Amino acid sequence: MTDTAAVARAFVSTLEARDWEAWEALLTPEVVYELPQSRERIRGRAAYRIFNETYPGDWHLRPKVVIGDDERAVVWFAWRLDDDAGDAQVFFEFDVEGLITLVTDFWPEPYDPPERPAGLVERW
Amino acid sequence: MTDTAAVARAFVSTLEARDWEAWEALLTPEVVYELPQSRERIRGRAAYRIFNETYPGDWHLRPKVVIGDDERAVVWFAWRLDDDAGDAQVFFEFDVEGLITLVTDFWPEPYDPPERPAGLVERW
Numbered sequence: 001m002t003d004t005a006a007v008a009r010a011f012v013s014t015l016e017a018r019d020w021e022a023w024e025a026l027l028t029p030e031v032v033y034e035l036p037q038s039r040e041r042i043r044g045r046a047a048y049r050i051f052n053e054t055y056p057g058d059w060h061l062r063p064k065v066v067i068g069d070d071e072r073a074v075v076w077f078a079w080r081l082d083d084d085a086g087d088a089q090v091f092f093e094f095d096v097e098g099l100i101t102l103v104t105d106f107w108p109e110p111y112d113p114p115e116r117p118a119g120l121v122e123r124w
Numbered sequence: 125m126t127d128t129a130a131v132a133r134a135f136v137s138t139l140e141a142r143d144w145e146a147w148e149a150l151l152t153p154e155v156v157y158e159l160p161q162s163r164e165r166i167r168g169r170a171a172y173r174i175f176n177e178t179y180p181g182d183w184h185l186r187p188k189v190v191i192g193d194d195e196r197a198v199v200w201f202a203w204r205l206d207d208d209a210g211d212a213q214v215f216f217e218f219d220v221e222g223l224i225t226l227v228t229d230f231w232p233e234p235y236d237p238p239e240r241p242a243g244l245v246e247r248w
Contacts, residue, residue: 005193035237036211036232037232037233037234037235038234038235038236038237038247039234039247039248040237040240040245040246040247041245041246041247041248042244042245042246043246047243047244050241050244051240051241051244051245054241065196065215067191067192067193067196067197067198068191068193069129069191069192069193072189072191073191074191074198074200074213076198076215087160087230089213089230091189091200106211106213106230106232107232107235108160108161108230108231108232108233109161109232109233109235110161110162110163111161111162111231111233112162113159113162113164116164116175117174117175117178119171120166120171120174120175121164121165121166121175122164122165122166122167123162123163123164123165124163124165
């Protein structure tokens with residue numbers, strides 16, 4: 001049984017290291033990468049590698065929470081890009097051999113809270 | 125060992141049903157709810173219940189992906205609020221008895237994609 005959490009951690013660490021060969025080895029050739037917020041999809045490991053290799057800026061990724069079961073995994077990670085920073089999430093699906101078949105990213109942005117009932121909420 | 129994924133599913137289904145008693149039974153009295161995007165925090169089950177009971181609009185939640193391990197779980201869910209809709213994620217931590225101690229929500233918004241390398245990306 002695949003340790004999907006370990007593969008998910010390796011996905012992030014090989015990206016952070018720009019170790020493209022090790023990163024590719026985690027993916028099926030037909031892997032699909034989806035960004036639901038912008039409704040973007042990239043098909044295939046080769047195109048996905050080019051997308052990452054050419055991504056502009058000095059970006060860095062650090063896992064904060066990793067959860068995996070037999071079929072899926074998620075990494076909640078901190079990102080930095082030049083002077084910007086935030087948290088994001090990446091979900092994975094796997095084939096029977098433990099290779100990644102589907103990657104889905106979410107990139108939440110900061111927002112100002114709406115009015116809330118008095119006395120319930122603290123800010124940090 | 126707690127089936128954290130089952131508790132996470134129950135968290136969403138009891139919210140969707142507005143079954144506040146069943147929902148509260150999943151949480152420790154000292155549960156903390158955090159919204160990192162707006163840097164908001166609610167302390168305690170009683171305050172968290174009021175927050176949810178008084179949340180404006182006709183909101184609905186439907187789980188899409190649930191992943192749990194021995195200590196944590198995540199639900200990627202579809203939400204509807206009046207005429208608006210989207211996907212969001214909620215992460216959970218648990219105590220040794222399987223009660224939820226920490227809930228963290230992320231609410232990603234749609235965005236227009238930046239310019240990408242030619243020929244890599246399709247839209248949907």
